[in-house]
């Protein structure tokens with residue numbers, strides 16, 4: 001079958017990975033995470049083939065040339081991220097719907113490409129200051145990387161109204177409950 005696409009996009013630190021993980025833990029029978037390919041270094045605890053397919057830049061460029069990506073981007077300078085066509089097909093072949101944790105541009109790209117079967121959700125943090133606090137609190141980025149993420153976040157916050165839904169992530173439990181409702185409603189709609 002060709003299933004649906006559930007796209008979570010937001011600036012770095014807004015909480016999309018946390019919300020997507022929650023949804024996956026509750027509905028593993030219905031949805032499956034689209035594992036992106038990335039050239040970034042794995043963070044502590046991240047697993048190749050689970051969080052990302054961690055590949056070299058050389059391999060990434062080779063795969064671009066072979067047209068293996070549905071979409072890809074140089075999200076941060078020198079660091080590429082992309083969705084492999086084979087990944088989406090793998091998930092649909094399991095009879096499941098695909099859930100994405102992807103940056104704002106990539107999310108809008110997928111929404112355009114699969115307009116009839118996609119729901120694109122923008123995760124909105126309470127403010128830029130809180131977003132920065134969350135990023136610092138996560139403790140995964142050097143000051144340089146943090147600065148780059150903040151500059152990009154400021155731009156991305158302006159794109160919320162291009163999405164199907166804006167999900168406010170102030171209280172995490174509330175955001176997770178709302179996200180679950182949105183996803184279940186979308187999956188129950190006839191359109192597939």
Ligand SMILES: Nc1nc2c(ncn2[C@@H]2O[C@H](COP(=O)(O)OP(=O)(O)O)[C@@H](O)[C@H]2O)c(=O)[nH]1
Pocket residue numbers: 010011012013017036037040071072073075081082083101102103104105106107
């Ligand atoms: N365009 C695109 N962006 C991606 C993809 N996979 C991950 N991203 C985004 O790349 C950005 C950086 O991701 P990451 O380094 O894991 O850190 P995060 O920002 O804390 O989630 C995030 O906005 C991700 O959502 C992908 O396949 N394509």
Ligand SMILES: Nc1ncnc2c1ncn2[C@@H]1O[C@H](COP(=O)(O)OP(=O)(O)O)[C@@H](O)[C@H]1O
Pocket residue numbers: 010011012013014015016017018019134135137138169170171172173175
């Ligand atoms: N509603 C919230 N309140 C407080 N902290 C949160 C909330 N949502 C997420 N976080 C924390 O903020 C940090 C960034 O969240 P994460 O899911 O990694 O964001 P993203 O994937 O959008 O970059 C994490 O440390 C996470 O635990």
